[in-house]
Amino acid sequence: MDPEFGSGCVKITPAHDFNDYEIGLRHDLAMINVLTVDASIELPDTPYHGLDRYAARERIVADLEARDLVEKIDDHKLMVPRGDRSHAVVEPYLTDQWYVKIAPLAEPAIKAVADGRIRFVPENWSKTYFEWMNNIQDWCISRQIWWGHRIPAWYDEAGNVYVADDEAAVRAKYKLGEDITLRQDDDVLDTWFSSALWPFSTLGWPQATPELKTFYPTSVLVTGFDIIFFWVARMIMMGLKFMDDVPFDEVYIHGLVRDAHGNKMSKSKGNILDPLDLIDGIELEPLIKKRTTGLMQPQMAPAIEKATRKEFPDGIPAYGTDALRFTFASLATQGRDIRFDLGRIEGYRNFCNKLWNASRYVYMNAADEDCGAEGGEIDRTLAERWIDSRLQQVTAEISESIDAYRFDLAAQTVYQFVWDEYCSWYIELSKVVLYDETSSAELLRGTRQTLVRALETVLRLLHPIMPFITEELWRKVAPLAGVAGDSIIQQPYPLADDSLIDADAIAEMEWVMAVIAGVRNIRGEMNIAPSKPLPVLLQDAADRDIAYLEHNLAYLTQLARLADVTVLETGAAAPESATALVGNMKVLVPLGGLIDVAAERERLDRELDKTGKELERSQKKLANANFVDRAPAEVVEKEHARVAELETALTNLTAQRQRLKQLQPDA
Amino acid sequence: MSTEDFAKTFDPHAVEEHIYAAWEAADAFGPSGQGASYCIMIPPPNVTGSLHMGHAFQDTIMDGLIRYHRMRGDNTLWQAGSDHAGIATQMVVERQLAAEGKSRHDLGREAFVERIWDWKQHSGGTITQQLRRMGASLDWSRERFTMDAGLSDAVREVFVRLYDEGLIYRGKRLVNWDPVLHTAVSDLEVVSAEEDGHLWHIRYPLADGSGHLTVATTRPETMLGDAAVAVHPDDARYQHLIGKEPTTTWTRNSVPAA
Numbered sequence: 001m002d003p004e005f006g007s008g009c010v011k012i013t014p015a016h017d018f019n020d021y022e023i024g025l026r027h028d029l030a031m032i033n034v035l036t037v038d039a040s041i042e043l044p045d046t047p048y049h050g051l052d053r054y055a056a057r058e059r060i061v062a063d064l065e066a067r068d069l070v071e072k073i074d075d076h077k078l079m080v081p082r083g084d085r086s087h088a089v090v091e092p093y094l095t096d097q098w099y100v101k102i103a104p105l106a107e108p109a110i111k112a113v114a115d116g117r118i119r120f121v122p123e124n125w126s127k128t129y130f131e132w133m134n135n136i137q138d139w140c141i142s143r144q145i146w147w148g149h150r151i152p153a154w155y156d157e158a159g160n161v162y163v164a165d166d167e168a169a170v171r172a173k174y175k176l177g178e179d180i181t182l183r184q185d186d187d188v189l190d191t192w193f194s195s196a197l198w199p200f201s202t203l204g205w206p207q208a209t210p211e212l213k214t215f216y217p218t219s220v221l222v223t224g225f226d227i228i229f230f231w232v233a234r235m236i237m238m239g240l241k242f243m244d245d246v247p248f249d250e251v252y253i254h255g256l257v258r259d260a261h262g263n264k265m266s267k268s269k270g271n272i273l274d275p276l277d278l279i280d281g282i283e284l285e286p287l288i289k290k291r292t293t294g295l296m297q298p299q300m301a302p303a304i305e306k307a308t309r310k311e312f313p314d315g316i317p318a319y320g321t322d323a324l325r326f327t328f329a330s331l332a333t334q335g336r337d338i339r340f341d342l343g344r345i346e347g348y349r350n351f352c353n354k355l356w357n358a359s360r361y362v363y364m365n366a367a368d369e370d371c372g373a374e375g376g377e378i379d380r381t382l383a384e385r386w387i388d389s390r391l392q393q394v395t396a397e398i399s400e401s402i403d404a405y406r407f408d409l410a411a412q413t414v415y416q417f418v419w420d421e422y423c424s425w426y427i428e429l430s431k432v433v434l435y436d437e438t439s440s441a442e443l444l445r446g447t448r449q450t451l452v453r454a455l456e457t458v459l460r461l462l463h464p465i466m467p468f469i470t471e472e473l474w475r476k477v478a479p480l481a482g483v484a485g486d487s488i489i490q491q492p493y494p495l496a497d498d499s500l501i502d503a504d505a506i507a508e509m510e511w512v513m514a515v516i517a518g519v520r521n522i523r524g525e526m527n528i529a530p531s532k533p534l535p536v537l538l539q540d541a542a543d544r545d546i547a548y549l550e551h552n553l554a555y556l557t558q559l560a561r562l563a564d565v566t567v568l569e570t571g572a573a574a575p576e577s578a579t580a581l582v583g584n585m586k587v588l589v590p591l592g593g594l595i596d597v598a599a600e601r602e603r604l605d606r607e608l609d610k611t612g613k614e615l616e617r618s619q620k621k622l623a624n625a626n627f628v629d630r631a632p633a634e635v636v637e638k639e640h641a642r643v644a645e646l647e648t649a650l651t652n653l654t655a656q657r658q659r660l661k662q663l664q665p666d667a
Numbered sequence: 668m669s670t671e672d673f674a675k676t677f678d679p680h681a682v683e684e685h686i687y688a689a690w691e692a693a694d695a696f697g698p699s700g701q702g703a704s705y706c707i708m709i710p711p712p713n714v715t716g717s718l719h720m721g722h723a724f725q726d727t728i729m730d731g732l733i734r735y736h737r738m739r740g741d742n743t744l745w746q747a748g749s750d751h752a753g754i755a756t757q758m759v760v761e762r763q764l765a766a767e768g769k770s771r772h773d774l775g776r777e778a779f780v781e782r783i784w785d786w787k788q789h790s791g792g793t794i795t796q797q798l799r800r801m802g803a804s805l806d807w808s809r810e811r812f813t814m815d816a817g818l819s820d821a822v823r824e825v826f827v828r829l830y831d832e833g834l835i836y837r838g839k840r841l842v843n844w845d846p847v848l849h850t851a852v853s854d855l856e857v858v859s860a861e862e863d864g865h866l867w868h869i870r871y872p873l874a875d876g877s878g879h880l881t882v883a884t885t886r887p888e889t890m891l892g893d894a895a896v897a898v899h900p901d902d903a904r905y906q907h908l909i910g911k912e913p914t915t916t917w918t919r920n921s922v923p924a925a
Binding site: 008009010011012013014015016017018020021023024027029030031032033034035037038039041043046048053054056057060061064068069070071072073074075076077078079080081082083084085086088089090091092093094095096097098099100101104105140141142143144145146147148149151152153161163164165188189190191192193194195197198199200201202203204205206211214215216218219220221222223224226227230231238241242248252254256257265272273274275276279280318319320321322323324325328329331332338340352353355356360363364402405407460463464465467468469471472476486487489490491492493 | 672673675676677679680682683686687689690693695698699704705706707708710711718719720721722723724725727728729730731732733734735736737738739740742744746748750751752753754755756757758760771776779780783797800801802804809811813814817818819820821822823824825826827828829830831833834835836837838839840841842843844845846847848849850851852853855856857858859860861862863864865866867868869870871872879880881882883884885886887888889890891892893894895896897898899902904905
């Protein structure tokens with residue numbers, strides 16, 4: 001006991017306090033029960049008999065005060081245990097219950113995890129498991145309700161207990177004649193008792209079914225950390241006891257889904273999101289109604305309504321199931337908390353749209369055309385060899401991620417491939433061939449074939465995360481790729497073929513992308529219209545650069561909108577240009593005559609002035625102790641981020657202004 | 668170009684439900700009977716429940732694994748089922764009865780349990796419909812319920828065997844007791860939260876009349892059940908009192924200070 005707490009002197013009430021109960025057992029103290037099942041006082045020889053516990057408290061304190069036995073009363077915050085269903089304050093209470101003697105079951109269950117027959121993912125959850133299992137107490141399995149598995153125990157009039165499947169079995173087993181009256185126990189079993197048998201009872205146990213033989217032990221259990229003890233541990237104990245084997249090889253423990261601010265979602269906080277509302281959408285008013293109806297504390301309704309109006313002024317749009325699933329997958333890190341915010345699901349709805357639009361482009365260009373499904377010579381450019389190589393790499397990465405339960409990484413990999421590589425690059429590159437009237441039949445066939453095959457593969461890669469859109473698109477795309485079948489669901493998951501990885505193609509394509517990206521950046525920085533063809537000079541170009549240039553002139557010209565490309569001789573002087581670096585080679589865009597220097601100067605000066613003023617304002621705000629101390633941390637953090645952003649913008653603008661000055665010294 | 672059957676924009680609502688129905692009609696979710704076994708048991712949702720974000724997240728992961736392994740050629744089973752959720756379900760039906768001005772005791776045990784089965788028949792399938800909306804490829808043909816005949820057999824078998832081996836016993840112990848529901852509840856069904864209360868400092872007179880001990884408690888009403896008063900053995904303030912008998916003046920017994 002803690003001498004610092006209260007008076008340093010405590011009462012021991014073994015029948016009404018868990019700690020005192022243990023002390024009572026150790027010191028053989030009397031267990032004096034003073035409560036009924038309703039938590040009223042049951043002491044017929046006292047004036048408190050029949051009073052509810054709280055009424056009795058008042059009377060007792062009043063009586064003590066009358067005798068001057070109350071020294072003082074302090075306000076005190078304490079942890080109050082309430083039933084999650086009834087919300088009544090739960091009492092430690094002495095009753096007759098049924099128990100499982102747990103130690104003999106726990107020992108093999110500890111061993112199964114210790115020796116690796118069951119593996120926790122992430123691994124550190126095994127520590128939690130061991131901690132619980134090493135401190136395990138006998139399991140109280142009886143409940144005094146009516147709905148559940150009634151305990152198969154019968155009593156005779158003398159109170160002897162008999163246990164068997166049913167009354168007839170009891171009479172047979174214990175040789176009891178019909179003259180003996182038997183009464184079944186009224187209690188039912190804890191719901192977790194049947195849950196503990198779930199991995200084998202569902203497969204037909206106690207019958208020796210083919211399903212048990214085929215599927216037990218199961219492969220993996222996917223669950224939250226809050227029920228490692230209540231469910232996971234008990235399944236392991238029961239599985240080992242009755243099946244003589246572990247119930248699952250792996251346990252994947254995932255985090256808890258929280259709201260965008262990291263708060264636990266709960267009815268009382270009014271921050272619950274219903275997955276079906278994210279799929280189907282919900283207007284603001286029904287959402288408010290849903291969140292404020294049936295509250296335990298109705299006085300919270302106005303605050304909940306206000307917060308909901310602020311966060312969802314237009315309600316929640318319909319995102320569809322695939323976007324929701326992709327969001328969950330992308331959030332499946334190994335952390336304890338999963339923060340769900342609408343920005344992400346919106347991003348992944350856009351991803352669905354991107355995939356849809358790309359598929360539509362492919363379909364429009366491939367349906368009713370020769371895609372090589374029937375054979376025929378094909379020609380492949382660098383773009384085809386590159387996208388096929390990347391597809392193999394991405395396929396391998398995704399399988400590795402899923403095998404390691406890293407759906408977040410799998411989602412990220414497939415997202416980047418589809419968006420950045422297949423859509424932003426490959427589809428654009430394909431247009432160079434498809435829209436060129438001089439393209440050969442072989443080249444057209446090869447391009448179309450790669451477009452449809454890569455897309456068909458991507459759909460299969462994505463299917464486990466986004467089942468609906470991939471099925472819908474696959475049914476349209478698969479025939480073009482020469483793949484037969486009714487549904488993507490039974491199609492083979494893509495396997496990476498390392499022999500298709502062409503390292504040279506990857507290196508060359510990276511060069512092409514770097515040159516195009518360099519020119520595009522210059523356009524952006526110098527505010528040059530995307531439609532304006534630019535002349536480009538290459539300085540310090542090595543032989544490899546020149547070879548790449550010759551192979552890919554068409555791609556460069558079209559995707560970077562080039563007027564012409566000139567390779568500068570070594571040592572040749574270059575005019576004033578904007579520069580992008582690709583390896584050691586410089587990509588130069590001469591700016592003379594390209595931009596309206598006066599207009600650009602004016603624009604930059606205007607931007608510089610505006611950005612400078614905004615920066616000053618933000619810095620002043622942050623220098624103000626009043627603001628920093630009083631504003632919510634989030635707001636202050638936002639202001640800091642804004643300063644950093646403005647500083648970067650200012651640096652960039654200054655550099656651009658500088659460049660303009662180099663171009664035309666009087667600018 | 669053939670554009671007539673390729674909508675310009677993606678409309679999830681136009682595709683999701685009919686695709687799921689087609690999968691189910693084609694019996695696409697059952698094990699193939701070929702390849703290595705791959706099986707996940709769904710954590711059985713409460714039959715009273717509806718899908719929350721935690722389920723939706725977890726089901727996405729499980730369905731992702733199941734679809735991945737099915738496509739890998741494994742003999743794949745995602746076992747479907749739900750939990751009878753003792754107290755939760757009983758309370759749902761008790762509330763319905765209360766709305767009719769009745770209690771479960773008016774019906775009697777057998778009729779009440781019958782009524783719960785009725786309720787399950789008509790209203791117990793919410794979450795399984797919602798799982799379908801999530802695209803979950805559970806093998807519905809093998810759907811189980813923790814109170815169905817087969818699982819009840821398994822429960823009785825386990826109970827009897829553990830009892831016969833001496834691993835189940837009956838005993839008087841301190842449990843979490845819900846005084847409204849009149850049942851023991853597990854730690855998981857108890858939510859502890861900080862609330863405002865008081866700490867009463869109460870004088871316990873010593874039986875020999877030589878003074879008193881001051882005891883601090885948050886639950887003065889349970890003094891009626893006191894068996895002892897304890898101080899820290901090294902607490903100098905109380906050395907002289909160890910072994911004396913404080914008394915709660917109106918109760919039957921004095922209690923030893925230890």
